[in-house]
Amino acid sequence: MGYDRKQRRGMARKGQAVPITNDVGEILDGSLPIQTRGDLLAAIEIYPGLKDKRAAKVHIVRLAEEIGEAEALPESWKPRPKRPRGRPPGSSSLTRERYEKIIGLIRAGVFDYVAAEVAGVSSRALREWVARGEGRSKRPTSPKCRAFAKDFRQAKAEARALLEAKVYRDFPKWWLSHSAPSRKDRPGWTENGSEEDPGEHSASTEGLADLITGVRNDRLYIDPETLVPSCLNRRCRCCFHRERTPEEAERLREMADCRRTEPGGER
Secondary structure, eight states, rough: OOOOOOHHHHHTTHHHHHSOOOOTTEEEESSSOSSSSSHHHHHHHGGGGGGGGHHHHHHHHHHHHHHGGGGGSOOGGSOOOOOOOOTTOOOOOOOHHHHHHHHHHHTTTOOHHHHHTTTOOOHHHHHHHHHTTOOSSSSSHHHHHHHHHHHHHHHHHHHHHHHHHHHHOOOOOHHHHHHHHHHHHHOOTTTTTTTTTTTHHHHHHHHHHHHHHHHHHHHHHHHHTTTOHHHHHHTOOOGGGGGHHHHHHHHHHHHHHHHHHHHTOOO
16 A cells, blocks of 8 residues: 555545544545555455454445455455345246135145146145245245145145035945944944954055055156155165156156056066
């Protein structure tokens, strides 16, 4: 900063130095004069010993940006990049029309993914709205999402309650056989509940596991939206842990068709 007093005073008038004034406001001198990169580095070097660090930092940062040397500032001084506001690219908005349409369809007994398709969104978007409303998503929640999640769960419960009431009214024996089955030393509405071998009418643990695995695998092959958590094998790179490309989705559908033509084969 090899400037004399007259130069520093002129730079203070131009905003290139911090003005030092007397009692009547007359500029007597200027501190931290900055016109070049060398001036900037010198000002940063003496910054720790200054009294009014806040004003000095504002002055140094402003001039660093004016002379195009902002990259010379300490990392902690550089402004943080602003996070983009709004929805991520490609995401769907929960409009009032979609809100009411989905809740109405769910209340009528329609499956979740069908209600989403009717509303013009993916089933993944629907699940994300519910997860955000229930605080299970990494994305922030909102009053609209909380209200939607509450109405969604209530609509599903209402749909089930209405159908269960209809079964109770129109098919009482079937309802009793499922709500009050026969148990040992406690007769109910299924025949010979205490005498039957449970193995005759229930799947083995191995068979049930195979069935669940088969249903899951069929769903993974058919529905490109379905994702599963990462495998324990860190080397796994299969496409079931991420969104499938159109080519992968088409190939998986073809494989699913082949699997359905061989119901006795491995699932």
